[in-house]
Amino acid sequence: MEVFQTVSSLQAVLTNLSGSVGFVPTMGSLHQGHLSLIKKALEENTHLTISIFVNPTQFEDPTDFEKYPRSLEKDLSMIATIAPKALVFTPAVSEIYRNKITAGFYSFNGLDKRMEGNSRQGHFQGVAAVVERLFSIVNPDRAYFGEKDYQQLAIIRHIVVQKKLSLAIVSCPIVRDKSGLALSSRNARLSKHHLEQASLLFRSLKQARALYLDKDASTAQHHVNQLFSQAQEWTLDYFCICDEITLREIDNKKTENVRGFIAAQVGEIRLIDNLSFSLI
Structure with a gap:
């Protein structure tokens, strides 16, 4: 397993790979739901890239961003156990957003105007910004997302079509604990x-x-x-x-x-x- 903090170091390796690249973007604090995405990506691709990045632009409340659980060493250990050859990207905020931490503006054809969009203003603009940026860095053949954040999944699919991106979005079922609670x-x-x-x-x-x-x-x-x-x-x-x-x-x-x-x-x-x- 290799860990990269910069875009240039990751792309130096990705450029020389042959075969398909699967991509699992995460915000860390990994659980079995994330691991199910990783396993699916391993099954369907020659190579696997995983990102661990807590994205500030998708948090309306800065306090929520600060409180978001972070456990990088534990996350890396979990990845190493099931995907020892994975490329793991753990950038700083400045590496993703350069000098300006802003999300920009995206049109989602109304997909963001209900449910989570009502409760979390600007959330999906932030999601779209980081996902598009990560896609441009990794240039994957397939990217994997869980169905628990179904509205997010629908918006990401919309972005791929809207921006004419050449990758497949693969959705994976919700993983639940024995009580039925969706893992989060x-x-x-x-x-x-x-x-x-x-x-x-x-x-x-x-x-x-x-x-x-x-x-x-x-x-x-x-x-x-x-x-x-x-x-x-x-x-x-x-x-x-x-x-x-x-x-x-x-x-x-x-x-x-x-x-x-x-x-x-x-x-x-x-x-x-x-x-x-x-x-x-």
Whole structure:
């Protein structure tokens, strides 16, 4: 495993590689969800590049950026265990953004105007900026993203088409713990008490899916609202059933390729999850 801090040192190696390059961009604090992306990339490519970079432009609150968990040595050890030949890119902020830490402006055709876009102003502009920059540095054949951040995944796919980038975006299923909680770096900040309660999100999605398929979207929505009204320590940010491509909320009529999305907060920690509600 080789670790690089600069663009020039990484590209000096990448330039001489033959065969396909898979890329897994991360913000570190790795867990089994990240490792599933790495394993998938290893299966499908000759070479693997992984980035570990906590991106400041996607955090609306600087405090949230500072509190984001960082564990570089542990992350490198985990990568070395399953991908000993990987190229790992761990740049400083100045290496990515040069002299100006700004995200620029992207048009997402409305994909950013709901769900996380309502709660985290400028978040997806920051995501788009760093992803496009990383793609230009690594020039991968395939890049791997988890479905837990499904709205982000949809926006990245949009960017690839919009910018006519020559790579494939590969989505990978959500990895969950035994309670059903979607793995997330933010889970490490949950108290033991709240961690035990956090399966509420996935349980709500499963019950809503059953109600949607058996009845309709409004019945599912009402049920989730009731569940969270009874969960005293939790605040429901949103629950919605949306088209998987446009991310627009569906009406009460059942349709294919839909997904339930949920976000809720307990204490200072905000969690998101999603689940396919498709008929097939």
